[in-house]
Amino acid sequence: MRDVVLGIDIGGTFTKFGIVDKNGNCLKENFTSTDKYTDFDVYLEHLHTEIEELINSAGSDIKIKGIGVGAPNGNYYKGTIEHAPNLNWKGIVPFVEKFKEYFPGMPIVLTNDANAAAIGEMIYGGAKGMKNFIVITLGTGLGSGIVVNGDIVYGHDGFAGELGHFNVRQKGRECGCGKFGCLETYASATGIKRTVFKLLADKADKSELRSISFNDMTSKIIWEAAKKGDQIAIEAFEITGEILGTKLADAVACTSPEAIFIFGGLAKAGNLIFNPTLKAMEENLFPIYKGKVKLLPSQLQETNAAVLGASALAWKELEK
Amino acid sequence: MRDVVLGIDIGGTFTKFGIVDKNGNCLKENFTSTDKYTDFDVYLEHLHTEIEELINSAGSDIKIKGIGVGAPNGNYYKGTIEHAPNLNWKGIVPFVEKFKEYFPGMPIVLTNDANAAAIGEMIYGGAKGMKNFIVITLGTGLGSGIVVNGDIVYGHDGFAGELGHFNVRQKGRECGCGKFGCLETYASATGIKRTVFKLLADKADKSELRSISFNDMTSKIIWEAAKKGDQIAIEAFEITGEILGTKLADAVACTSPEAIFIFGGLAKAGNLIFNPTLKAMEENLFPIYKGKVKLLPSQLQETNAAVLGASALAWKELEK
Numbered sequence: 001m002r003d004v005v006l007g008i009d010i011g012g013t014f015t016k017f018g019i020v021d022k023n024g025n026c027l028k029e030n031f032t033s034t035d036k037y038t039d040f041d042v043y044l045e046h047l048h049t050e051i052e053e054l055i056n057s058a059g060s061d062i063k064i065k066g067i068g069v070g071a072p073n074g075n076y077y078k079g080t081i082e083h084a085p086n087l088n089w090k091g092i093v094p095f096v097e098k099f100k101e102y103f104p105g106m107p108i109v110l111t112n113d114a115n116a117a118a119i120g121e122m123i124y125g126g127a128k129g130m131k132n133f134i135v136i137t138l139g140t141g142l143g144s145g146i147v148v149n150g151d152i153v154y155g156h157d158g159f160a161g162e163l164g165h166f167n168v169r170q171k172g173r174e175c176g177c178g179k180f181g182c183l184e185t186y187a188s189a190t191g192i193k194r195t196v197f198k199l200l201a202d203k204a205d206k207s208e209l210r211s212i213s214f215n216d217m218t219s220k221i222i223w224e225a226a227k228k229g230d231q232i233a234i235e236a237f238e239i240t241g242e243i244l245g246t247k248l249a250d251a252v253a254c255t256s257p258e259a260i261f262i263f264g265g266l267a268k269a270g271n272l273i274f275n276p277t278l279k280a281m282e283e284n285l286f287p288i289y290k291g292k293v294k295l296l297p298s299q300l301q302e303t304n305a306a307v308l309g310a311s312a313l314a315w316k317e318l319e320k
Numbered sequence: 321m322r323d324v325v326l327g328i329d330i331g332g333t334f335t336k337f338g339i340v341d342k343n344g345n346c347l348k349e350n351f352t353s354t355d356k357y358t359d360f361d362v363y364l365e366h367l368h369t370e371i372e373e374l375i376n377s378a379g380s381d382i383k384i385k386g387i388g389v390g391a392p393n394g395n396y397y398k399g400t401i402e403h404a405p406n407l408n409w410k411g412i413v414p415f416v417e418k419f420k421e422y423f424p425g426m427p428i429v430l431t432n433d434a435n436a437a438a439i440g441e442m443i444y445g446g447a448k449g450m451k452n453f454i455v456i457t458l459g460t461g462l463g464s465g466i467v468v469n470g471d472i473v474y475g476h477d478g479f480a481g482e483l484g485h486f487n488v489r490q491k492g493r494e495c496g497c498g499k500f501g502c503l504e505t506y507a508s509a510t511g512i513k514r515t516v517f518k519l520l521a522d523k524a525d526k527s528e529l530r531s532i533s534f535n536d537m538t539s540k541i542i543w544e545a546a547k548k549g550d551q552i553a554i555e556a557f558e559i560t561g562e563i564l565g566t567k568l569a570d571a572v573a574c575t576s577p578e579a580i581f582i583f584g585g586l587a588k589a590g591n592l593i594f595n596p597t598l599k600a601m602e603e604n605l606f607p608i609y610k611g612k613v614k615l616l617p618s619q620l621q622e623t624n625a626a627v628l629g630a631s632a633l634a635w636k637e638l639e640k
Contacts, residue, residue, distance in 0.1 A: 073608065083608065132476040146574060148475070153468050155576025156452040157612055162573040165606035167566055177607055246487055253482040254466060254574040256475025286485035287497055288393065288403065292477055 004062045005318070006051065007311030009113060010034060010071040012086035017051055018304060019058050020311035024124035026304050028058045040089040041098070048102040066107040068314030069095065070116030070306060077158035079110050085176055109317045113137070113306060115152050115161060117298070118145025119316050120309030121261050126299030133257045135298065136163065136248075138264035141176070142184035142191075148255055164188070166247045187244035189219040189265055195236045196222055207232040223269045237269060241276025248277065249284035252293055263298035263305065270297075324382045325638070326371065327631030329433060330354060330391040332406035337371055338624060339378050340631035344444035346624050348378045360409040361418070368422040386427040388634030389415065390436030390626060397478035399430050405496055429637045433457070433626060435472050435481060437618070438465025439636050440629030441581050446619035453577045455618065456483065456568075458584035461496070462504035462511075468575055484508070486567045507564035509539040509585055515556045516542055527552035543589045557589060561596025568597065569604035572613055583618035583625065590617075 004027065008017045011034060018029035032050050037043030055064065073084040079096025081087065096108045111119075118135035121127040127135075131150045137143040142164035146153040153160045164184035165177055172181025173194060185191055196209055196217065207230050212221060226233035248260055260281075266273055278295045285293070300308055324347065328337045331354060338349035352370050357363030375384065393404040399416025401407065416428045431439075438455035441447040447455075451470045457463040462484030466473040473480045484504035485497055492501025493514060505511055516529055516537065527550050532541060546553035568580055586593055598615045605613070620628055 132480075148468050148473050149471065151469065153575050155468070156578035157576055157609070159608050160452075160574065160576035162606045162608070165573050166570045167604050170566070179604065179606070182606075246490070250486045250570060251574065253485050254480065254571065255473050256477055256480035258476035284487050284499065286482045286499070286502075288479050288482070289477070 002062050003065050005065055005311045005314035006055075006067045007307040007309070007314065008047075008067065008069045009116070009306030009310050010069065010081070010087075011113075011306070012072070015047060016304075016307050017047075017054065018307040018311065019054065019062065019064075020308060022315060024308055024312075026307060027062070028054050029304060029307060030054050035088060038088045040093055043089075044098055044102070048099075064106070066109070066314040066318050067099070067103065068116065068310040068312065068317070069099075069108065069110040070113040070310040070313065071095065071110060072113060073159070074110045074112040074115075075158040076109070076111040076115070076152070076154045079108070081110075107314070107317060109313055111152065111154070111313055112143065112159075112161075113309070114143030115145040115154075116309035116313050117143070117263055117300070117305060118147055118152060118309075119312040120300050120305060121263075121298060122147060122150075123312035123315060124300065124308055126261060126296055127259065130258050132255060133259045133261065134163075134251055134255070135261045135263055136244075138188055138262060138266040140188060140190055142188045144251075146251075146255055147257075153255070163247065163251055166250065168243055168247065183243070183247050187240050187247070192219050192222055192236050192240045192266065193217045195239050196232060199232045199235055203232065205231045209233060219266055223272065226269070226272055234272070237272040238276045240266075241273050242280040245277040245280025245282075246284045248281045248295075249286075252281070252289050253286055256289060257293060259294035259296050261296050261298045263300065264302070267297050321383050322381055323385050325385055325631045325634035326387045327627040327629070327634065328367075328387065328389045329436070329626030329630050330389065330401070330407075331433075331626070332392070335367060336624075336627050337367075337374065338627040338631065339374065339382065339384075340628060342635060344628055344632075346627060347382070348374050349624060349627060350374050355408060358408045360413055363409075364418055364422070368419075384426070386429070386634040386638050387419070387423065388436065388630040388632065388637070389419075389428065389430040390433040390630040390633065391415065391430060392433060393479070394430045394432040394435075395478040396429070396431040396435070396472070396474045399428070401430075427634070427637060429633055431472065431474070431633055432463065432479075432481075433629070434463030435465040435474075436629035436633050437463070437583055437620070437625060438467055438472060438629075439632040440620050440625060441583075441618060442467060442470075443632035443635060444620065444628055446581060446616055447579065450578050452575060453579045453581065454483075454571060454575070455581045455583055456564075458508055458582060458586040460508060460510055462508045464571075466571075466575055467577075473575070483567065483571055486570065488563055488567065503563070503567050507560050507567070512539050512542055512556050512560045512586065513537045515559050516552060519552045519555055519559075523552065525551045529553060539586055539589075543592065546589070546592050554592070557592040558596045560586075561593050562600040565597040565600025565602075566604045568601045568615075569606075572601070572609050573606055576609060577613060579614035579616050581616050581618045583620065584622070587617050
């Protein structure tokens with residue numbers, strides 16, 4: 001009998017789930033739609049059916065020890081998903097309570113996706129053995145998971161670690177959260193796209209990016225252009241890194257981590273994003289921290305990182 | 321026999337020390353000079369002599385169980401004071417190691433003064449029973465102690481919690497740390513004084529503060545003027561609170577505390593500083609935190625808060 005856990009990652013479009021052993025091997029994995037289901041109970045019933053099929057397909061020599069769930073605005077303490085802007089289910093959704101009806105007696109634990117990524121980094125990735133580190137996920141927005149003394153910081157209400165909503169500037173860019181000037185409106189896949197459009201407006205440089213609409217623009221297109229020497233694209237990476245690095249210095253002043261891991265599509269741009277980020281971080285660090293904080297790419301495979309993170313959450317909970 | 325600890329607070333000018341019981345009663349207290357001693361070993365020998373006198377004067381029915389020390393740039397992990405700008409002893413001073421020679425076998429623990437204040441708040445003050453909170457000390461600079469899951473956040477290197485060096489603006493005011501635009505250059509006794517002088521330059525309002533030199537100006541004078549309706553003074557408090565509150569919102573995004581306590585001279589100005597700070601914090605909070613975070617004055621008596629904080633550190637260590 002092989003002990004395994006179930007990792008579930010709930011995204012705005014898809015829900016991914018997999019069976020993962022303690023070494024981070026994903027034995028079986030599948031996905032289903034999230035946004036097709038406007039009714040949460042119908043979604044959950046469908047998800048359960050799909051998961052049962054996955055478990056059956058994995059054979060009879062596994063034993064599911066627990067379930068970890070990563071979800072936007074997931075609350076670790078309450079097992080709820082609360083007011084998630086990108087999900088159909090409004091208000092407070094009691095995910096764990098309802099899911100337990102399908103898995104009586106099974107430990108089920110839930111947190112937000114960036115916290116799950118941080119636990120994944122700690123258990124399977126580059127943060128093995130580290131007690132104090134931060135994971136930044138650069139996707140549509142900017143998520144973060146903060147680890148202090150070997151544990152995720154959940155805070156008083158279970159929602160700690162929202163560095164994407166650090167204030168970059170007063171009356172800055174409009175954010176999906178309702179505020180203005182949040183870090184994720186500058187440093188994220190969407191943020192760099194907005195920066196490109198500002199540069200296209202402000203500057204006269206020729207750029208292949210001038211032929212692409214806002215809706216069609218992606219961070220990957222910007223990256224490809226930068227690699228070919230496009231000045232607008234290169235400057236967009238520099239500005240993104242400068243703003244991100246400055247705010248990472250503030251995060252360091254809070255919890256003084258050993259390392260900051262960058263995860264997600266933008267991190268693939270390598271030096272284009274890491275160099276300006278590290279430079280700005282170092283310049284803005286309180287002197288006592290200078291030269292001490294490693295800035296590293298995530299060591300999790302992006303293809304199944306979300307499921308790995310959720311499963312790592314389950315393993316971490318079982319250790320307690 | 322009554323169990324007590326020794327609390328020592330090392331400031332730039334004076335070193336205060338006292339004998340404190342578990343309920344926070346300061347049985348005996350005294351102080352000596354810090355800045356008179358350019359040689360650390362001479363200082364330590366003198367401090368030891370003074371402390372022995374204090375202990376002898378306290379009678380024979382006490383038993384010293386441990387020593388807690390608060391010091392600028394104090395490192396909890398290493399027991400060192402490192403590169404403290406306001407102390408005569410440069411470089412890295414191995415305080416605990418050397419002090420143990422005078423008190424063989426005695427548990428001695430050291431951290432920075434703001435962390436000591438936070439532990440004091442937790443053991444004797446308004447944070448009793450709280451697991452997640454932040455203490456901000458507004459003095460010459462801005463210090464902070466961050467508590468997560470009931471423990472001070474020391475971070476990887478022992479120096480976590482330097483919110484005074486959050487970046488408020490690029491190329492902002494020159495800070496004693498060598499950076500520009502640090503929070504403490506705006507939000508502190510010195511910060512509000514600098515803001516007054518900027519307002520005196522920018523505005524034409526009559527103000528009694530126009531007759532006072534920079535060197536003679538204090539936050540107390542500004543407070544007195546504000547109470548009498550001086551518009552420059554009132555606006556200085558508003559600006560200070562606005563900047564402080566905005567950055568406290570960032571701190572909340574990190575660790576999601578239940579409460580933030582404000583300690584120190586400026587906190588005595590009450591609503592003058594609390595109202596604009598709370599307003600700016602709420603406006604800049606990520607929606608999920610809004611209305612959840614209490615902003616409170618410290619409940620520690622300022623007269624011996626530093627010694628109480630240092631002693632609380634000792635009690636907390638003895639519990640471990």
